Amino acid sequence: MRPKVETAEHLFIHSELATQVWSHFSYSYGISMSHLTSIRDLLALWFKGGKKGSMEYMCHTLTPMVCLWEIWKERCSRTYEDGFQRKGPAIIFKIRFWLIRLCECYTPSRRSRDKFSQVASLLGLPTKNPRIKMPSIVYWTRPPDPFVALNVDGSAQNGQAAGGGIIRTNKGQHITNFFKYYGIGTNNMAETRALLDGLTICIELGLGKVQIQTDSKLVVQWFGSRAIIPWSLSKWWKEIREKAAMMEVMIAHVYREGNNVADFLSKWGMKHKSGGALHHRNCRALKQFIAADEHNIPNIRYSKI
Incomplete structure (x- = not known):
């Protein structure tokens, strides 16, 4: 009907x-x-x-x-x-x-x-796919001597954010690490606050030459003033610039596969909803990541196509 x-x-x-x-x-x-x-x-x-x-x-x-x-x-x-x-x-x-x-x-x-x-x-449709790219080898990036490497990363899940990072010598030797839960927030907020926390620790330890390593291209662009910073993050970026001015700082974009330790620490903060540091000799997973980077063991990066 x-x-x-x-x-x-x-x-x-x-x-x-x-x-x-x-x-x-x-x-x-x-x-x-x-x-x-x-x-x-x-x-x-x-x-x-x-x-x-x-x-x-x-x-x-x-x-x-x-x-x-x-x-x-x-x-x-x-x-x-x-x-x-x-x-x-x-x-x-x-x-x-x-x-x-x-x-x-x-x-x-x-x-x-x-x-x-x-x-x-x-x-009856023609099937097309882009050519499969060969996987590439990714190593942890060693900073130039006498710089230390500050690897940072952020993690966001279900509207909640956390961050983490590690500071190492150019030989890959552990200096300190951190993780922190930020509460409600985005991934960009987590990346920003993890960088701020990392720089704060570097100042507290008296480290004057720091190479920041992050897998966030936006963070690299914001740090180099090549992109507009969202107003919601501006207060933290003001602090980042103030702290960076107190040291000699470089920044480098790295692949996620070369940022495994920071990624692990940020996820730890998210999982446990807390902040602190892990003992790099007692935490087996962290110890393995650090040792792999220190001994130049490569990671495999697969194409996402």
């Missing part, structure tokens, strides 16, 4: 034509569309597929948009064109045609999951 008032949900989801179109494509993609009550829910369901930049994500985003557009065009033609005949199968063919043509022009920056090849085969 047709409703007296045409709703968007009926037209685009529950009408005879919409049901035919969605059944075809949801089967191909392996998506269950039962119990959907709104277009927002429909789009949210489809948009979850694949990683951004992959062909899988592009198809999961493009398919529902084209389906909605073609259903709307058919409705307008049925309403305003004399002698119009329903053409459900033709719409499905047209949508598949556009998917094929757009996939031919698209150059993905990330790889699709292996199971997407089955979807592409069902729809």
Whole structure:
């Protein structure tokens, strides 16, 4: 029974034509569309597929948009064109045609999951993936003599933030370490406060030459005044600059794989919701990370495509 008032949900989801179109494509993609009550829910369901930049994500985003557009065009033609005949199968063919043509022009920056090849085969889509990059070797960066290395990192989870860091000689020998829980905050706040805490400790220990090492490119840009600092972080950055002016400070961006110790300490602060320092000889995991860096044992960095 047709409703007296045409709703968007009926037209685009529950009408005879919409049901035919969605059944075809949801089967191909392996998506269950039962119990959907709104277009927002429909789009949210489809948009979850694949990683951004992959062909899988592009198809999961493009398919529902084209389906909605073609259903709307058919409705307008049925309403305003004399002698119009329903053409459900033709719409499905047209949508598949556009998917094929757009996939031919698209150059993905990330790889699709292996199971997407089955979807592409069902729809006749060309499968594309960027070339797999070879893994690279990453070492802890030794600062120039007589500088010490201050490795810092921040951690944020569920709206809570923590930070950690370690200070070592250029030979990798442990001087001190720290971790701290900051409470409510973002990852950028955690990175900023971890750097401030690290510089504060360097001053307390009388260390005059410090190389900051962080895997946050934003922190490096903010420190070098190459990016605008958010107002919410400005009070901490004011303190950072004051403390950095009291020492000879360099800063370097390092890969996360070369910042394992600081990453471990920041996660420790998050896990235990506290602050302090770990005994570098009694904590087995910390001891292993420090020894690996001291003896120049490499870490493997894999591409994220």
